[in-house]
Amino acid sequence: MTPKTLTDALPIVAAAYGRRFGIPVRVGGTQACTDGGVIVIPAIGSDPTARTLAWGYLAHEAAHVRYTDFALPRAHKPLERFIQGVIEDIRIEGELIAVYPGTRRTLDAVVAALVADGSQSAVSETESPSDILGNGFLALARHRYRKQDALASHAKEADRVMRAVFQPRFVHRLQGLMSEIPRLASTAASIDLARRIVGLIEEESQEPPPAAPIQPNPPSETEGDTCSQPESDPDAGDGTEQDDDAQEASTDSPSADDAEQDDAGNGGSANGASTGEGRQDRDEEAEGQKGQDGRKADAGATATDSAPAGNDVRSALQQALSATDADLPEDLFASVAQALNGRNRDPATLLPAAEAYAGDPRSGRMALDRVKGQSAKLAARLQGLIETHTQERSRTGRRGQSLSPRHLHRAGVGDPRVFRIREQAIAPNTALHLLVDLSSSMRAGRDAIALDAAAALALALEPVKGVSRAVTAFPSLQGHADKVTRILTHGERTASRVGAFVQRGRGGTPMTGALWFAAADLLARRETRKVIITLTDGQPDDVHTAADLIERAGAAGIEMIGVGIAVDVGRLFPIAVRIDAVEDLKTALFGIAEQLLLT
Template sequence: MQRHTITNALPIVAAAYGRKFGIPVQVSGSHAWTDGTMIQIPEIRDDATSKTLAFGYLAHEAGHVRYTDFGLPRHLTPLGRHLENIIEDIRIEAEMIQAYPGTRTTLDSVIETLMADGRMSEVNATDKPVEILSNGILALARHRYRQQPALATQAKQADRVMRKVLGSRFVHRLQGLMSEIPRLTSTADSIALAAKIVALVEEEASPEAEPDEEEEGTRQNQEQGANRQDQSGNNPDQSTQPKQVDVKPALQAALDATDAELPADLFESVAETLGKHSGDSPTLLPALEQYAGDRQQGQLALNRVKVHSAKLTARLQGLIEAHTLETRRSARRGRMLSTHHLHRAAVGDSRIFRLKERKVAPNTALHLLVDLSGSMAGGQDVIALDAAMALALALETTNGVSRAVSAFPGIDGEDEKITRLLSHDDRVSARAGAFVQRGRGGTPMTGALWFAVADLLARRETRKVVVTLTDGGPDDFTSAAKLVRQATVAGIQMIGVGIGLDVSRLFPVAIRIHDIADLKRELFQKAEQLLIVGG
């Protein structure tokens, strides 16, 4: 797998969306959903349609997480709640496009894909009144106020059918209310506008409402035509003729519609489609959770590892200086003569020219993964965390090196979560409390590896290294081994640190340690591979 292939993989793209929008995203299970704080999508088929829907779903739901107030009370009727969703969807998408202009194409592609697949058809006069009303508003509002040109024909058709079935006066007044959409600035505004539209439907459906003059004229013409047909000897069954002007019952039917009678929410249907395009996959990308830990216990751990970290720092710095100091050597060709080697010419040795060389300095990003599965509890979890802290501390003052540390599974043993111990720009002393944890749960290593790889692919450093500290095999060895191979081919150095265990079966570069003191010796032997480009 080439690097461009792994960068297009679903977990990597999903992680990029999460970073871009500042929202936790996970790839797991067989359903797409959001709880208002994070977004989940399932692993999907590797085809254009699935990816278009998945990325559009991420952008749309990210808009809700960022801009929708989920705590506000909703309308009491199914129609009211449905209209709230339509209006709020348009509002938050407009907010996303303003903040992230590139999302316009991503979001518009969802509509174009649904239309091409026949899953977003035109409004027809034979549809139920509530379908005509809701789908008509959807087409008109998205075309006019979300500026989606693909819906031009559907919007024109919707306007025609709505006037025929729901009445021209109602549609005229409705469109007057819809003109408020571009000025909405909050979820409360969307809810208020939906309530106004429901009130309009109630008013026009009321028996006391005066008939539309245009519709009344049409009704009289139809009655006169029917009378003429009767006088000519024909007696058509009027019950079989379409009721083109009897708008009050149609509006009342829309008001009385149940949730089951309403059309599916646009992006709920996208989520359902994504579920059909997936299998019940294990977690491929866990969501990041924050963890501060115990500051006092963290300080004790920091004091405990400082001696090991200091020795490791000194050795690493010595290695780096050896690779960055300017060196001189003699050569057979060059522009400058070496006065110290001119005597070689007398014996036929042509190495009399002087060359200067400066070896490459580090330009490396590392992500340390700490396995805190249940089997690590009872001592090995402390060894792993101390080792990670020591290495992170040793590299903290190393120019050209960036490092992050994460632990898996989540704090409560959840496969779908990964815990942040240290971000790339954090100082260990400020985050020491996060390094005080205990083993729990299983070993969802594949998801943790995807998370680390996604993190490094977003970094600018030339060399990218994942170091995994573990005491055993992953829950799914096959998928973890496959990802290790893919990442290696893509140029990411994958190193395994086995705690009392040989992990060379999984990792191409493997280290075995029994305590934190071993880490200093074993890591130094791999330090050139860790830090130096070309090492």
């Protein structure tokens, strides 16, 4: 078994994503979801496609947690809510890509996978107006403004079908509003754009106002006056109507200048999409001025020659406006979550999320006062032993750069060991994670003694250079297996977290999840030596998964040490210590610390 077997494990990679984005991640259960604070993915096994979806889902939801304002109300109308979601998805992904460029490939791989397996297909004229508008909008927006090449053919077909069903004039105006997507800077701006797009749909779905009747010209008072200018013929077509239509199409469509800027480079803007639409978009816009048969549309063209009849268009738009959530396409990453849920392979929690806990500082200071004396003695002893082992030493050898005056006489008897060689012992370079079992069986004083021992060890190791330590309790404060309680993280001073060292026993013994959490924490550390010490007074809830993880962690170079309180944990841990009285726990931990730092 190699280190890669643990490094590539789903919980380890998921934890790395969480650290990278600053978002807690939990692996386990049967549902992919987020509550706006913690992202959850089920245990999906080793299927490559499922992992592609999982990494993209994590990145996308992390972008939401970081950049979406969840306090703003969502739209009441399903269509507006759908459009708002598409726009906001593109905006927050662009924000994430600007900070973490590598996530572009991760997110794009999700869309490519959905296209490859048919989950994301091109729109068809036979579909309902709500599907055509929803899927067409998604394909056009993601291809043009997220530059997702997997949707290129989908976007082209969406443009054609939408022009055929909703008329080119409406599509031009819609795409004119869509061209604002790359410049959106907030969730509020996404909401406003979605509202204006729905307003456009509502406007186009209404009957046009009746045209004012043409009044006959009254007789000219200057009739017969050869100096007066001739009256213009009101029935003569001067092209004004065509000019107005052309001007409106030009106003609603993205400009050619913007498109030229887009051709200059796809990565020109901070969110990965430039303000122009690109050469392909200009070609598509030009085609919008042609009829369905490819001929140039003109004022005299009939509805059947160039576009559907006005009543049909208004009816289609009204159907889209009245669509329910069930009528509209599913949100892209909601479908990803469904796919992940369907691939769940292990309902057990694998990687718990860490819950914050400050505790009672006053009680914590009292606990700290109890352990300061013994902790100070251990700190002094450890520091002295470390200094003794790391101080410079010298020996003699056959080769070197300087002679040893005390040993020059050896040359007279043919002994070549007259060179002085200086040696520097290596200082500790260790990251340690202490797991404290706070199951219900640890009540009646055991919990307090165990936490006092943890506090004493953390305090004693604090001044030791080359040593980093963290302390975590399991299960959660409510006794749940899906979370652990963070007591101390690497680099924190023990005095600043004293309140967290005062807790009570609760729940069962979900040791597997706690071990995954500690292993993920240590694998992210740069120290060469990594150690997990687990304090427990009973068997894990799942002995098989705990034993498997301990073996894998050991193969990955993590030293696994178990301290059993009135229980033998030698069958689980390769290095095991048993104490029969909880009062001896502090002494046992101190002895382990000395052995770790001096060997």
